[in-house]
Amino acid sequence: MADLVPAKVPTITTTVADPVLPFDEPIKPVKRTCYRTTLFNAFVIGAVGFIAPGLWNAMNSLGAGGAQSPYLVNAANALVFGLMGFLCLFGGPIANRIGLNKTLLLGAVGYPIYSAGLYCNNRYGNVWLVLVGAVTCGLSAGLFWASEGAVALGYPEPGKRGRYMNIWLWFRTGGPILGGAIVLGLNSDVGAKTKGKVGYQTYLVFIALQCLAVPIALLLSPPEKVQRADGSRVVVRAEKSFKAEFYALWQVTKRKEILLLLPVFRAAYSNQYSGTLQTYYFGVRARALIGFVSNFGTLLSSQIISTLLDYKGFTVKKRITIGYYYVVVIHIIAWVYGWVIQEKYTRTKPVFDWVDKGFVEGFFVLLLWQFAQQALQNWLYYFLSTSTDNSSELARFSGVLRGQESFAQAVSFGFNTSGQAGECRWRSTLFCWSSNTKHSTWSMTDSSRSYCCRAYLASDEEPCTSRDREVPGSS
Template sequence: MFNALSATGGAGQVDRTVSNNTNTGIYCTFIIFGVMGGAIVNLFGIRYTICISGLTYALNSASYIYYNHTRLGAFSIATGPIMGIGAGILWSAQGMVMMAYPLEHQKGRFISVFWIIFNLGGVIGGIVPFAINYKLGKDGMAVPLPDVCYAVFVALQVVGALCALLLSPPSRVVREDGSHVVMAHYTGVRHEARELVKLFFNPWILLLIPLSLGSNFFYSYQFGPYNGTLFTLRTRGLNSMIYWAAQMTAAYVVSLLHDRETLSRRKRGTISLVLLTVVTNIMWGLTLCVQLKYTRGPDNSDYPGGLIDLTESSRAAGPILLYCLMGAVDAHYQSFAYWLIGTMTNDSQMLARYAGFYKGIQSLGAVVAWQLDAQHVRLLTQVIVNWGLFNFVLPFTFFVTSRIKNRSDETIAPDDSDWLVPADDYKLDEHRWNRLDI
C-alpha cells in the first residue's frame, strides 16, 4: 500500500514537497534501524516485530487525512522517522524469512513469491486512485486523494500488520525435505552487538555497499519527475498498476534463472547480472531521450503536446512502456540482490543481519535521492546521477558474483572474510544447529 501511494507521485497529493520530506525522514531512521533490525528481530522474534512495525505504515498513511483537512505537513513529516524505525525492523525480518526458509534451489522462487505478493498490493492500491481520477478526464485538475482512499489504505495496512501474528517462527519451520532452518539457539544483547559490529569489518558485505546504495535510489525520479510530472492524473494511476504488474512478471522470470540447477550458481549469478546490466543501461538511455524533451511539470508542463494522457495512444505508448520497463528492471535488481545475499549463508540469524544491513544502506541512498527532488534539482541531472550510480555499482557487484560458491547447505555463516568456504570447514551439530568451534 505504501508503494501504491508513492508511485502516484506525492503520496496522492498534488504538491510533492511534504511527501518528499516525509520520505526523507523515513529513510533517515531506516538507515539506523535497518542496520540494527537484524539484531532486534533475533532478540524478539518475527511475529511481534513485524506486527508492530507494520502499524507504523498505517500511521503514515493516516497522517495524510489530517493533511487533507489542515494543509499542515508537520504531522505527516513527523510520522516519517517513526515509520522508518518500523520499516528497518520489518524488512530485516522479511529478508530473513525469504532467504533462510527455502532450500538451496528454491531461493529464487521464494524471492519471486514474496515480490509478487508485495507488488500485488501496489497493483491493487493503484486501482483506487486510477478509478477515482478517471472520471476527471484528460484535462481534469489535479486533486489530492480523498479521505476515503487513505482510509482504505490504512485499513488494509492494519489488517496486514495483524496477519504477521500468524507467522511461524524459524524454530517451527520444517522444509519439504525434512530439514530445519539453520539457526543458532544462543543470542543476547551482547552477542547481537558484537555481530552487528562485525558486519562493518566483513569485506564481502562492504563490497555490496554500492549495490545496496543504488537499489532504491531511482524511485524518487521514477515516481516523481517521470510519472508524477509527465502524465495526466488518471494516466499516473494506470502507470502505477502497470509498473507493479511488470515487477511481478519480471520477478517470476528472473527466479527461473536463479534456481536453474543445470547451471552452477556462479554462472547463474553472472548471467543474471549481465542481463541486468544490458537492460538497465537501455532503460536509462531511453529515459534520457524522453527527459530531453521537458524540464518541468505537471502544472506548467513544457513536454511537447502537454501532459500525456492514456487516450493518446501515439504519444502515450512509448512513455508508458518505458515506465513498465522501469518496474521490470527494479524487480530484477532487487531479486538479484537478495539472491546474491542468500548465497552467502543459510544461517537465519546472519541473514536477518545481512538483510537489515542491505536495507539500511539502501535507505542511505534513498535519503539522498528524495532530497534531490525535494530541492528541485534539475530533472536531467537526476537522470544522469541515477544512470551513473548504476554503472558505478557494477564492478563491485561483478567481483562478488565471481566469488559465489556452488553450495552452502552445510555452511553456518563464517565470522571472518572467508565467505562460503568448503562445507568440510564448517560442521553442524544436527541436534542443536549451533556453530561448532574448529
C-alpha cells in the first residue's frame, strides 16, 4: 500500500461557530426553507429507516421471517448480511461519488423485493425469489447504512447531534413495533396456536409499506443545500477517485484499537439462535406476540444505557468503563438463563402458545437477548463516537462496526441452514461470545489510553469543550 498517497479524502465536514476573533465574521442565523432544515432531513432518514429496515426487523423478529421452517430464510439472511457487510465497508466511497440522496434511494429499493420473496415462498412455495430478494436486500442495506450514518452524524448542528440521533433511534425501533402490531393483528386467531407459518396477507402489508420508502428517500436534501439554524453549512469536499477513500479506510481498519475491538462486533452472532428457537418451540401467534412485545424491551434497554452514558457525574472514561461491565453482566445473565431453558427444551421439545404455562419462561430468553444486544450496540456507538471529533473518520469507524456485525450475522445464519435434531448451535455461539468478551476488554483498556482523543476520554472535567465533540445522546 506504499504507493497509495492519501490525496484529498472525500468527507462531509461541518463549519462551526468557534470563538470569534477580531478578524472573524460571526455566523448569523438565516431564514430557512422547511424541507432544507436539519430536522426535516432527520425525519426523512428516520422515516426510511422506519419502513424499510424497521419492517424487515419486524419480520425477522417472528423467527425465520414468519416461515414454518427456518432453514431457507436463514440461508437467505446469511446472503443478506454477507453482502451487507461488504457494502457497509465500501459504501462510503460510493455515497461520496453519487451523492447521499441517491445512495439512500438505492438503499431503500431492495427491502420490498425481499418481502416479495417471502410472500411467494409462503403462498406458492417459490424458492428462487427468496434468494434474489436476499441479494437485492443485502446490497440495498449496505448502501442504506452508509448514507444513513453520514446523514445522522454530518447533517445536524453540532449542538443538536445527540437529539437527532435519538430521533433516528426511535424511528428505527418504531418500525418493528408497527410491524409487530400488524403481524399480531393478522395472526392472533385460535387457528394460529400451533407451529406453522404466518398468513400470506402479512407480507402484502409489509410490501406496500416498504415501497413507500423509495419516494420518501427522494425528499433528502443534498448536503450542500442543507440549511442549519445557526447558519453554518455542511460542506462537501469533491473527490477525484475512490483511491484516497479506500486508503483512509485501510488506515482505520489496521489500527490496533480497532483490531482489538472487532471481536465484540460479533455479538450479533446470537441472532440465528433467537430466530430458530422461536420456530422450534412457539406457535404462530405466540411468535407474533413475542415479535411485538420484545421491541419495548429494546427501547427500555436503550434508554437505560443511554442514561448511564450521559450521566454527568462521571467522566467519559468512567461512563465507558461502567457501561462496558454493565453490558457484560446482562449478557452473562442472558446466556446463563438461556442455557438453562435450552437444555430443558432439548429434553422435552415443547410447543407453546401464549396461554400455555411455560410461555413466559421461554419468552424471557428472547426478551433478555434483545435487551442485552441493544445495550451493547448503544455502548459501541458511544465508545466509537468518543474516539475522534473528525466526522469523516467517525463514519469509517461506523462502517467497520456495521460491516463486522453483518459478517458475524452472515456466519451465524449460515451455521443454521440445515436441521440438526432440532437443536440450535448453542455451544458454538457461547464460544464466540466468550472470546468477544476477552478481546473487547483488552480493546477497551488499550483504547482508553491510545485513541486519538485520549485526553478527551481521560479528563476529570466535563470533556465537551468543542461543539463538534458532542457525543450521541448528550443533548
